[in-house]
Amino acid sequence: MTQRQGDAAPLEARGGSAPRLRASWQRSARYGVPDDEVKPVFTGSVDTSSLLYECGREVLQGLQATLANEPVSLMLTDSEGLVLSRMCGDTDITRSLDRVHLAPGFYFAERNAGTNGLGLALADRAPSLVRAADHYCTSLRGYTCAAVPVLDPLSGGLAGSVNLTTWSEQSSELLLALAQTAAGHTSALMLARASGRRPRQVPRGEVFRMYADQVDPPRLSAGWEHPLVEVLDAMRRGQTVLVTGEPGTGKTALAAMARRELRPRERLLNARSPGQDDVAAWLTVWAPELGKERTCVIVSGVDSLPAWAASELAHRFSTAHREAAVAPFVLTAVDPGALPEPLVAHVDTAIEVPPLRFRPDDVLPLARHFAHRVRGREVTFTAAAARALAAYDWPENVKQLRRVVREAAARSEVVDVPHLPAEVFTNAGHRLSRLQAMERDEIVRCLAQPGATVVGAAAELGMGRATIYRKMTQYGIKARQLRS
Structure with a gap:
């Protein structure tokens, strides 16, 4: 990457964080992000019914009460960098953040805003502190941002991030620690309230x-x-x-x-x-x-x-x-x-x-295409994995296939049955609660092990043989497709 004059010193001063910042700047340049201002990417809708939103706002409201007189803006984003919520009692910094579009309804991932705290935390899935001149866009250099990813406590996947932003001249020593605490409490609260919940999908005006x-x-x-x-x-x-x-x-x-x-x-x-x-x-x-x-x-x-x-x-x-x-x-x-x-x-x-269920011949070509985009090279699907993908009905069509394949290809260059989610091997015919989905996933995990039998899976799960057969029928689990 060719740095702009005067930018090298701030990066060098960051020590261990400098490589991450350099890589982020390189990505920002590759994305074509302007270096002088943030070009807003606006969505007209924010999902306020999700478990992340409910729990994150509750945690941040508690934190805001302790920072009531401080010029710190507390934000919650989803996994794609969409700002879901912002809280701040300081009108000056609130107006300033509005001018750079760091506000609910706007995307602030690296692709949209270049190197910034929440964008870096989401890209690297790691706590991130981006100070003043570390920002790619000069219009953001008046701020220091600390952000920490929030992980889904059940799946381990990236749910979003907590971001704390203040003026660049303010002390930032405790900012990252506060963000880490808030992210941890959000994840813990999500786990406590996860039973039976399914976030409602709402349209986003991207x-x-x-x-x-x-x-x-x-x-x-x-x-x-x-x-x-x-x-x-x-x-x-x-x-x-x-x-x-x-x-x-x-x-x-x-x-x-x-x-x-x-x-x-x-x-x-x-x-x-x-x-x-x-x-x-x-x-x-x-x-x-x-x-x-x-x-x-x-x-x-x-x-x-x-x-x-x-x-x-x-x-x-x-x-x-x-x-x-x-x-x-x-x-x-x-x-x-x-x-x-x-x-x-x-x-x-x-x-x-x-719909994709009427185009079964498209499933494997699309799966290989999506996997290649994840890995940057060819990904192999075993015969068993290919059969499972081709036999599934894909009720959410190509969007669902893309998600499933991305997750599987991220785990291995040779995608086999254990790398595929339980939903591919089931056909429950109705939405499952979180507890039901966890039970289904555990049954599929046991049956997908090499040499597994229904009797052995029942013993491992502490179920009777009749019970596991009933559960397999209830969830539409296709045992034959689980055998490699």
Whole structure:
């Protein structure tokens, strides 16, 4: 990495943290983060029903009470750097953080803001202190940030982070210790309250630019290729396309691939619709991009937009389309029948992407593709693992497959049955509580061991043979697929 003049000294002064900071700066440069200011990436919705949010806010409220007169802002983020909550009694630092978009609803991962405390903590999954000139963006150098990852107490996965930010001239000796304490208490409280809880998923109004490597899957089956060709042909005829399908089928990816084929040099943006209360801010972020030269916006989830927002979009679409030979936008929706009335006139053709369960030949090519992106090289799937992936119904479609494969490939370059989650070998037909999911996972773990038998698994788990057979039926566990 080529450092800017004057930046070397702060990094050298950090001792053991300097390599991490240098690596973070290199990533920031590779991501194309501007070095003078933070470019905001806004989501119109924050999941306030999750266990992380509930427990993290409770812990931070207690900490804030002890720091009431201090210029310290306490923040909670999710695993992707989305700021979920911010607490601070000092109006000066609150206004200042608003100006750099370090506020709820904004992403502050390294990809968005360069080297910063919470971004580094999430990237490295380690406590991080980023002082003044350690920040990649000069607009952040007035602050010192201490952040610590919060781990899910059941899965061990990254749930989010706790971030404490103060002025750069303030003493930071205790800042990281306070953040570590808060993160530990949050994780402990999550464990105490985890039984039977499932965080509710809410829409996030993300707006981001799509690059070729984000929309370049392998050669897939006719079930994918046919709608892709249909979308491309419609675009060539100047038609406005609505791509439909179940959540997670890859509607946005298919629309982006067709657009890349039609106009390879075009700037491609994706605007994912937010929750109902945040539509106005979401529109403000991206709607001005409509109609700009060589720019196309894929607007995802338009069937969830309120009528007033649909009317506003329809007006903007009319203006943008009149000035372009090819429609400068593509729409996606789960249910075309729920398309808001103002947008109906702006759709020339609707094309459906089949769910993954109707495209079983696509499962392994996609799995190898996702695994390669995790490892940066080819990943092998054993015959047993391949059979299990191909036989599963994938109720959450490609989105679920990507998550499963990423976790498995992160564990091994040769993915076998033990590396796959229990959900792949089961078909319970209904959502499980956390306790039920833990029980299911333990049964699958025992049955997946080399040479395992149902009798042996029952003995290891302290269950009767009849009980474990009943549990296998209850959870839809497919024992034969667990044998390598």
